[in-house]
Amino acid sequence: MPPRKKTTKRKVSKRRVVKKKAVRRRKPKRKSKAGAGSRYAWIKWLSGAALLVVLLIGGYSLYLSKSVRVKFDGKRWAIPAQVYARPLELYVGAEITANAFSEELQRLGYRKVKKITKAAQWTGYNNKYLVRTRSFDFQDAAQPGQLLSVQFDAAGISALKNISSGKAVDLLRLEPPLIGSIYPAHKEDRILVRLSDLPEHLVNALLAVEDRRFFEHSGINYTSIARALWANVKARRTVQGGSTLTQQLVKNFFLTSERSLWRKFNEALIAWILEARYSKNEILEAYANEIFLGQDGARAIHGFGLAARYYFDRPVQELSLAESALLVGLVKGASYYNPRRHPERAKKRRNLVLDQMLKQDFINEKQNRFARKKALNLSARKRHNSHRYPAFIDLVRRQLRRDYREEDLTSEGLSIFTTLDPAVQSVADKVVRQQLAQLEKQKGLKKSSLQAAVVIASSDDGEVLALTGGRDNRATGFNRALDAVRPVGSLIKPAVYLSALQDKDKYTLVTPLDDTSISVKLRNGKTWTPRNYDRKSHGDPALYQALVKSYNQATVRLGMDVGLNKVLGTLKKLGLNRPINVFPSMLLGASAMSPIEVTQLYQTLAAEGFRSPIRAIRAVRDSQGQELQRYPITVKKVVDANVAYLMKYALVDVMRSGTGRSAYRYLADDMVVAGKTGTTNDLRDSWFAGFSQDMVAVVWLGNDNNEPVQLTGSSGGLSVWAKIMAALNPLSLDMLPPEDIQHYWVDSVSGRQTGKDCDNAVLLPFIANSEPRQHTGCGRSVFESVNGWFE
Amino acid sequence: MKINLLPGLLGLLLLTPACSTKDQRDGPPAPIVKRGVQAPASGPVTMPITREAPSGVKITAYAPPEPIPHQQQRAGKAVELLIERADRQLQAKEFSGAVSSLERALRIEPRNAQLWHQLAEVRVAQQQLSKAAELAAKSNRYAAGDRVLKYGNWKIIARAKRAEGNKAAAKFAEKKAALYR
Numbered sequence: 001m002p003p004r005k006k007t008t009k010r011k012v013s014k015r016r017v018v019k020k021k022a023v024r025r026r027k028p029k030r031k032s033k034a035g036a037g038s039r040y041a042w043i044k045w046l047s048g049a050a051l052l053v054v055l056l057i058g059g060y061s062l063y064l065s066k067s068v069r070v071k072f073d074g075k076r077w078a079i080p081a082q083v084y085a086r087p088l089e090l091y092v093g094a095e096i097t098a099n100a101f102s103e104e105l106q107r108l109g110y111r112k113v114k115k116i117t118k119a120a121q122w123t124g125y126n127n128k129y130l131v132r133t134r135s136f137d138f139q140d141a142a143q144p145g146q147l148l149s150v151q152f153d154a155a156g157i158s159a160l161k162n163i164s165s166g167k168a169v170d171l172l173r174l175e176p177p178l179i180g181s182i183y184p185a186h187k188e189d190r191i192l193v194r195l196s197d198l199p200e201h202l203v204n205a206l207l208a209v210e211d212r213r214f215f216e217h218s219g220i221n222y223t224s225i226a227r228a229l230w231a232n233v234k235a236r237r238t239v240q241g242g243s244t245l246t247q248q249l250v251k252n253f254f255l256t257s258e259r260s261l262w263r264k265f266n267e268a269l270i271a272w273i274l275e276a277r278y279s280k281n282e283i284l285e286a287y288a289n290e291i292f293l294g295q296d297g298a299r300a301i302h303g304f305g306l307a308a309r310y311y312f313d314r315p316v317q318e319l320s321l322a323e324s325a326l327l328v329g330l331v332k333g334a335s336y337y338n339p340r341r342h343p344e345r346a347k348k349r350r351n352l353v354l355d356q357m358l359k360q361d362f363i364n365e366k367q368n369r370f371a372r373k374k375a376l377n378l379s380a381r382k383r384h385n386s387h388r389y390p391a392f393i394d395l396v397r398r399q400l401r402r403d404y405r406e407e408d409l410t411s412e413g414l415s416i417f418t419t420l421d422p423a424v425q426s427v428a429d430k431v432v433r434q435q436l437a438q439l440e441k442q443k444g445l446k447k448s449s450l451q452a453a454v455v456i457a458s459s460d461d462g463e464v465l466a467l468t469g470g471r472d473n474r475a476t477g478f479n480r481a482l483d484a485v486r487p488v489g490s491l492i493k494p495a496v497y498l499s500a501l502q503d504k505d506k507y508t509l510v511t512p513l514d515d516t517s518i519s520v521k522l523r524n525g526k527t528w529t530p531r532n533y534d535r536k537s538h539g540d541p542a543l544y545q546a547l548v549k550s551y552n553q554a555t556v557r558l559g560m561d562v563g564l565n566k567v568l569g570t571l572k573k574l575g576l577n578r579p580i581n582v583f584p585s586m587l588l589g590a591s592a593m594s595p596i597e598v599t600q601l602y603q604t605l606a607a608e609g610f611r612s613p614i615r616a617i618r619a620v621r622d623s624q625g626q627e628l629q630r631y632p633i634t635v636k637k638v639v640d641a642n643v644a645y646l647m648k649y650a651l652v653d654v655m656r657s658g659t660g661r662s663a664y665r666y667l668a669d670d671m672v673v674a675g676k677t678g679t680t681n682d683l684r685d686s687w688f689a690g691f692s693q694d695m696v697a698v699v700w701l702g703n704d705n706n707e708p709v710q711l712t713g714s715s716g717g718l719s720v721w722a723k724i725m726a727a728l729n730p731l732s733l734d735m736l737p738p739e740d741i742q743h744y745w746v747d748s749v750s751g752r753q754t755g756k757d758c759d760n761a762v763l764l765p766f767i768a769n770s771e772p773r774q775h776t777g778c779g780r781s782v783f784e785s786v787n788g789w790f791e
Numbered sequence: 792m793k794i795n796l797l798p799g800l801l802g803l804l805l806l807t808p809a810c811s812t813k814d815q816r817d818g819p820p821a822p823i824v825k826r827g828v829q830a831p832a833s834g835p836v837t838m839p840i841t842r843e844a845p846s847g848v849k850i851t852a853y854a855p856p857e858p859i860p861h862q863q864q865r866a867g868k869a870v871e872l873l874i875e876r877a878d879r880q881l882q883a884k885e886f887s888g889a890v891s892s893l894e895r896a897l898r899i900e901p902r903n904a905q906l907w908h909q910l911a912e913v914r915v916a917q918q919q920l921s922k923a924a925e926l927a928a929k930s931n932r933y934a935a936g937d938r939v940l941k942y943g944n945w946k947i948i949a950r951a952k953r954a955e956g957n958k959a960a961a962k963f964a965e966k967k968a969a970l971y972r
Contacts, residue, residue: 089869089895089899091899092868092869093867094899139887139891140888140892141888170869170871171873458898458901459901460897461894608932610925610929627887630887632894633894634922634925635925636925637925641932693902694901736933738932
């Protein structure tokens with residue numbers, strides 16, 4: 001198209017201008033004319049300004065919208081990792097008492113009822129239980145919930161039956177109990193819930209009390225704002241909020257708690273944006289996960305998922321009408337209506353919620369009446385499960401840190417399946433509490449001055465069953481089981497003797513050692529003269545005797561003969577990772593270790609030379625249920641099985657006739673266990689480490705400020721250990737020897753073979769061809785005497 | 792040693808009483824106790840180390856362990872179920888499933904040599920030979936008189952040692968396996 005001629009335009013405009021000018025000149029200037037013109041101008045200015053404002057708001061909205069989208073769509077919350085204890089396995093023959101079973105059900109939040117109508121309920125009396133289990137998706141196989149009958153006898157579970165099918169059940173896993181979460185630094189804790197998880201009552205209560213027209217409004221409820229404004233004006237202060245659920249969500253989710261006009265404006269805008277971009281359901285779901293519902297010490301409880309656990313110890317799906325109403329009542333003021341601190345207030349508020357529900361036809365008269373009458377029914381534990389096992393969760397966290405970053409643990413919604421056995425943990429905690437108080441009394445120690453740490457693990461695979469970090473195991477704080485690094489004293493001796501026994505031609509259990517006094521020249525020129533506990537020398541005891549009676553002098557001589565580096569090598573094989581000083585004093589345990597490190601050493605001994613890493617975690621899953629990592633059972637043969645057996649045998653004798661024998665004050669006579677006492681200088685640390693067939697346990701007693709506690713390993717640590725073992729009733733050591741081991745009767749004084757009824761006769765194991773060649777002559781058969789002619 | 796005829800004949804005559812001393816040398820092994828079952832207190836018990844042993848610990852010569860009554864079969868079924876499941880999973884190459892099943896079984900019966908052996912087999916299938924060898928060694932420790940199991944274990948160990956390039960150890964393991972063929 002050819003360009004227009006510019007001149008034509010100009011001509012037109014000129015003409016127009018001229019025309020206008022002509023018109024203006026002709027008409028006189030009148031005020032009214034000027035007013036009409038400025039009115040237009042005023043309108044123009046106003047509409048211009050309005051346009052500008054709209055543009056500004058539009059632009060700002062776009063910007064907000066983007067950040068809203070980023071926050072809302074992507075990772076909406078930092079979901080802490082959920083930590084589970086071991087699932088309880090049920091099978092005929094399982095050594096679970098009826099008591100232990102009902103305690104586990106309690107832990108899982110099951111309710112005892114008269115008649116079972118849904119999952120997580122049980123009934124029972126005497127030794128027969130009926131329970132409807134929850135289902136759980138274990139990684140390897142889903143375990144569907146079922147109606148189960150469980151029968152007990154003196155030995156444990158005697159019968160297991162699925163009531164619906166009538167068939168016997170061979171094996172069933174209850175779901176693993178939730179024991180805590182690893183929540184992030186800013187201390188918000190939550191359990192994510194889907195909208196479908198929320199019971200209808202809960203949603204209805206929310207609508208009834210907080211936002212009647214939630215599903216209808218567009219984010220802001222003008223009538224409710226107007227009403228609130230009027231009420232506030234009347235009272236001349238803020239008495240009512242007119243916020244919708246959306247606005248409350250915005251307040252909680254995005255913004256801090258500033259209360260300014262600008263903030264209100266932002267809130268309104270964002271609420272609009274949310275409503276525009278997201279469905280009502282999505283907003284409601286977000287709300288249900290975000291709303292602040294309580295403070296547990298340093299931990300903030302956000303969302304109905306966690307609140308259900310925290311207040312009622314059950315999953316949100318199982319909340320009753322009354323319970324739902326209580327939680328919704330907390331929305332208005334979680335601290336003010338805290339049911340634990342202000343039960344009366346909380347009850348009133350709950351009933352108000354119920355009344356609102358009735359008024360708005362969400363429930364009927366009967367339901368309202370029934371629910372109002374109910375007691376608050378809060379969970380018995382003042383603190384949520386996560387505060388019951390802080391020491392163990394601390395261990396879990398540290399072990400996870402090797403493979404996961406802190407941010408992943410606290411925000412990715414992982415599920416951590418651990419090895420904890422809550423029943424064993426209960427026993428350990430209880431015994432520690434009671435026995436420490438008793439020891440303080442006995443020894444005249446200052447009350448609450450004595451501290452302790454306990455680690456209990458499974459002998460054959462190193463799984464941690466219980467961890468006690470201190471006398472009050474519910475308190476967070478110094479985790480002595482992991483961090484109290486103390487000289488181990490005589491606990492080190494098995495490593496010395498094991499090193500010697502590995503040279504089977506030179507040392508057997510009956511090899512005489514020299515227990516006379518010894519002075520060792522140290523590298524710094526000084527001399528070290530270790531003394532026996534009783535200040536005496538004991539001549540030349542047999543090797544096993546020196547260990548059993550824990551003679552220092554004989555041990556140091558032996559250790560110096562064997563070589564310090566060899567002893568260090570043995571310690572490393574047993575699982576010691578910490579570097580220690582290779583000085584002669586290491587032979588008597590001057591080296592410091594933590595209780596969990598000692599547990600690793602004794603686990604290898606308990607498993608007869610097969611080391612399994614001490615482990616608290618079995619598996620990790622992501623928020624979708626996909627398995628991220630497994631920590632399988634691993635074993636490593638680090639000590640010859642025959643030598644390990646000799647050591648085990650000697651450690652059993654420690655308990656029968658050595659420094660560990662006072663354990664039998666608490667243990668049954670026919671319970672065979674092995675162990676070692678450990679006492680340090682000036683009686684500052686009192687250790688005991690020992691094992692049964694299935695469990696290895698280490699106990700440390702001492703003072704945080706390192707003052708002497710006047711307790712030896714026998715009088716202190718051992719008493720705690722033995723009481724724990726007596727309560728757990730673990731399996732007795734079966735003492736099955738390996739192939740190359742043979743037992744002989746020997747004379748403990750001369751070291752020669754002897755008859756079983758002769759003086760000083762003891763039955764000892766020997767690696768084939770290492771047994772003593774000579775005989776005392778006592779108790780020998782004629783044939784043997786004859787044979788002796790040919791030697 | 793040179794045997795003079797007379798002492799030799801005397802020796803032969805006295806062979807019978809000598810048999811009893813032989814038992815003492817082998818030592819009394821304890822009854823094999825399965826997890827979940829307590830050994831009955833009346834059975835033969837080892838652990839007679841000192842004469843001053845507290846009462847209740849009997850010092851006896853070797854006697855074959857009494858079969859533990861119905862209690863022995865108690866834990867059996869659950870473990871059997873898991874063994875079967877692990878077998879199926881191994882066949883279907885669901886290795887982590889097989890490991891899970893066997894670990895579950897091991898928590899019920901940690902001293903069951905069969906379970907440790909099967910776990911070793913899974914590791915072999917996964918080409919994790921050194922892990923397999925350790926598990927096979929552990930199985931051997933609890934295998935007692937089970938020749939079939941011991942054979943299998945030593946074969947696994949031999950295979951692992953060969954893969955490592957440790958010829959001497961592989962040879963030793965093969966020799967051990969041959970003992971149980």
